[in-house]
Amino acid sequence: MATRVAVIQWHIKNLDMPANHQTACTYIRSAASQGAKLAVLPEYHLNGWEPTSPLWREQARESQSYLTSYASLAKELNICIVPGTVIEEHVSEEGKTIYYNVAYFLSNTGAVLGSYRKKNIWHPERPHLTSSSEERHVAFDTPIGKVGLLICWDLAFPEAFRELIAAGAEMVIVPTYWTPLDAGENARSYNPDCEKLFLETTLTSRCFENTCAVIFANAAGPQDRFLGLSRVTMPIIGVLGSMGCEEGCLVLDMDMELVRIAEENYKVRKDIGGDEWHYVYR
Template sequence: MSQTTITVVADEFGRDLEAAYATIDRIVTEARARGTDLLVLPEACLGGYLPSLGSVDDDEETRARRRRNMPPAFRVDGPEVARVRALAGDMTVLFGMCEAAADELDADGRVVRYNTAVAVTGDGVLAAHRKVHQPLGENLSYSAASAFEAFDSPVGRIGMLICYDKAFPEASRTLALDGAEIIAALSAWPTARTAAADRIEDDRWKKRFDLYDAARALDNQVVWAASNQTGTFGSLRFVGNAKIVGPGGDVRAETGVEGGLATVTLDVHAELAAVRQGMYALRDRRPGAYRLDAVLPNYPSEREPVHA
């Protein structure tokens, strides 16, 4: 039996890069003491997330202020990522950042930015995933990617998602069909924008976060590793609650809303084989019955404002 130790993280990361590296160093040290093979840090570790998501109805002054408050952008092959690699050593470490795309400019001549998750070891960069699905006004700050691909790592085949990506069954299903045994969902998942609960534990967006984690693990019968930010940044308050979910949809360990590290040791191949020996969702699909190209009704949205 081959055992893999997975640690997921809920912690606070802002604009201060040196503080971020200190936090990552502290977390890596604790994770290594636990025998961790795979460490999943949150979305936007390096440089923090957006202070607000924005709206298509924002005036130019608001848009200009958002541009001034954007997180710093780094290249995947740059020195900022190399510092995380040096901390990772023989551990596989996943983390989020704002990526400055090499050789891509937008219509205004600015470097294109992506919300990106990076997988590294001390030996190099294993993979990078650019966020595909953009909630609310996130498209006003980042470009969207258009692909999901699993990759091989020292701990097996992994797929990465970023935050809102996990709300779409097609995303995790694509990774599972690409052979992902572990799917890591890195988030900066906040509380609800309206009618927020006094206690984070009661927040409706926190409940969605937890439901998606359990459902996507069970949908695809994979090991699910979800990280998240904690604390507050700008107008956002994050729900924490990083967790590891087994391929049967059962939560094996979680941090709670206050954050911390959650660790599980398991035989990934044995776990997948046990749950897939009966009803096996990937095998029992009927792709010809699914209308994946169906056109949706024209519901109101932030991207296409409806005027009375």
């Protein structure tokens, strides 16, 4: 039941969509040549994080053309792709222009099998992005199993994972743009590596407490401004493989039998689906 997957990270160039797209395609081709059935890119992989620039917003209108390109590449290489996230421009019911941060799952046929609009918006993002609010987290069938999508700060909310696991997700894919500077100076004065600690511990916890695989792809770059740490974590064994801050493509074989064994031991899914489940949220 092994599934070969690739997590990809690099130093994303702000506002340079063609260059970032070319880099992504090069790494996806490398992953496919190594037998990967899935390639996952970081959040904001096309234009980085520069939301105060008018160009950043203009580029949101170009995202669909890049998704079409990735769909063609997926079909050509016979590989599923989660192309990180893209920024999309929409018009609200009130006629206001709004922007969503969206992750897609593209099958090896080029079809869109699922998508997810970021729900839990990180505090500095809130002036620029709109939350999916009360839209449900949905798991969907793919050639590599039942998948759920989350984005970056969603990782901090166990409820997001629980809803996906209740829907049957066997693996949760999390494109991310998480940096060491996301913690304020007061937090870093106690522990300069607190964000690294947050990611390493939380990713392992989530796979154990939900009996699922977690695929995490983050941006990379200079260590004073980026974390990297793209990885795959599995219940029972923890970290299957991880990168540091370097640019590259990490290809790993996930033994999905571990998900079955974890559930057999911990019975988390059984409890969540039972009539006597204890927790109800507003």
